Amino acid sequence: MQLSLFDHVKNVYSETSSPLDNETLYARVAARAGITEGELNTRSPIGKSGAPRSKLKRAIRWHQQTMKSSGWIEKTGDRGVWKLTRNGKKQLTKVSAKYSIVAFSTDLGVAIWGNCTNAFKNLNEKISLVLTSPPYPLKQSRAYGNVNVDQYIDFICSSLEPMIKQLKPGGSVTINLSNDIFEHRSPARSLYLEKLTIALSERLGLSLMDRLIWNCPNKPPGPVQWCSKHEHRFQLNYGYEPILWFSNDPLKVLSNNNRVLIPHTEKHLKLIQSGGEKRSADYSDGAHRIRPGNYSNATPGRIPKNVITIPNTCHSQRQYKARARELNLPVHGAPMPLALAKFLIEFLTPLGALVAEPFGGSLTTALAAEELGRRWIATEIFWEYLCGGAARFNNAVVNPFFSTVAKM
Missing domain, CATH: 1.10.10 (Arc Repressor Mutant, subunit A)
Structure with missing residues (x-):
């Protein structure tokens, strides 16, 4: 580069x-x-x-x-x-609100240095999936900035609105958020997730499809100093993050669990090979019944549960961070694991669909879409994050006016 x-x-x-x-x-x-x-x-x-x-x-x-x-x-x-200056040692380069500049593109997608509310206004194509992990409403702001919890509902709704207007019938919106937000000086959790869910339905006309649980086995716990340690032992440390999944038309939703089937267990495979169940049984007052021959048909896999267990770190993110540091660029502080983005994209979109990411960050959503054969468009307001994210694409064609990278 x-x-x-x-x-x-x-x-x-x-x-x-x-x-x-x-x-x-x-x-x-x-x-x-x-x-x-x-x-x-x-x-x-x-x-x-x-x-x-x-x-x-x-x-x-x-x-x-x-x-x-x-x-x-x-x-x-x-x-x-x-x-x-002190700020100069940690400052990120934020694009002016009135500009949207193509940073780089591939055969499948385009990364834009710009604000999502402007960049998506004139998009002349229907979006199949909006997949994002926006800045959380944290009390201690990260380098890329945060909106406080009182302003968060308006911030998310206004950011998503231009994309919702371009959402294909049956398209989806998935938002990875934090469950670790508390009321001020209290161990009581904030109700911002519930308020946001209602606002997205009432303001933007979205229907809640599910509250997916991203189980992060290695995720660092939240504000344990206040709620879980020392003199305060009020709370358990949290180990998951919610992913809210919405659609603008549930009856036409583009999701298909056949695209994300997981292998059967050894026990289940043996059951299929033996001809299925040999017994009859009723459980939970008849709500669950087993009859001879059940589970005898061979199938390509089993449907995943809505609890998605994926580590918080991944090889792709480690590569991104190492490359960004080589280029003397700041590393994004809260990247999504590539495997999580891939699972959601594959589940919620068919091949060739358009995936949109309004808060591009390290461009994990864009990279996942690229590797899965989906088209993509991502916006990011900070120049340095786009520079680091561009290095993740071997076929990126960089706009010379972006003044970042020559052809890679």
Whole structure:
């Protein structure tokens, strides 16, 4: 990957603990970008006066001023010497609300640097599935920011509304959320999930299909310091996250459990091979009955339960994080495991369907759709996350105006 000049300016500052004067900045950016000393110092007539200036040095200073206006660097008091601010050490580059810029594309999808509420307004194609894990309403905000719980319902509804208008009849919306949100200074859990469920039905006309449970065996527990440890022993540590599944037309829903069948157990296979049940029995006052010959038909697999057990980490995410760090990019703090996204996409969409992700993050939904032969469109407001996510696609064609990566 070849980074843009802005990348190099930003990375030079982020890798340097001490203040930088402009001449040092020029030299280090040139070294990173493969610019020779002759190219850096080549002068051309500039402006009405035609005074000879280095266009490359002017470009570097322009990017420097962009960082200044973003609050990332500040003067030290010495002329031409700048240093990173505290915010600059952790700040992400957020796109302006009025812009939507194609970052990169593949044969199946497109990633957009932009706000989902704008990017999806003029989409001229029907969406089969919206699959997202939006920022949770956490008290302690992550690097990408959070909306507080009081504003969360409006935030989610307004974000999804443009996509719901483009949803194909029988299309689905799945939202991975946190069950670990508490009332202020209380061990009582927030009712925001219930309020959001009702709002999505009443405001956007969606029908609740299921509350899927993502069982995360290795997921770190929630705010245990307050609710579960020390002097407070009020709560159990939670081990799952809910996934709300909605459709705009339940009778035409595109889901099909045949696409996600799992292998039979050894015991069940032996039962089929032996000709099925040999006994008669009634359970739960006749609600469940067993008769001779039951389970004798060979089938390709069994239907999964709505409790989905998938680890919170995966090989694909580890690769993404390692590559992002190699490129000196911040790593997304809450990526979804690729296996979970793949399961939901395969269950809820046929081959070739369009999958949309309004909060792209590390682009896991997009990658899952790509690998499963579904078309996709993803939006993300932070430039750095799109850069790291682009590295996950071997066939990405990057828009040169995105100023991120040359062709990969």
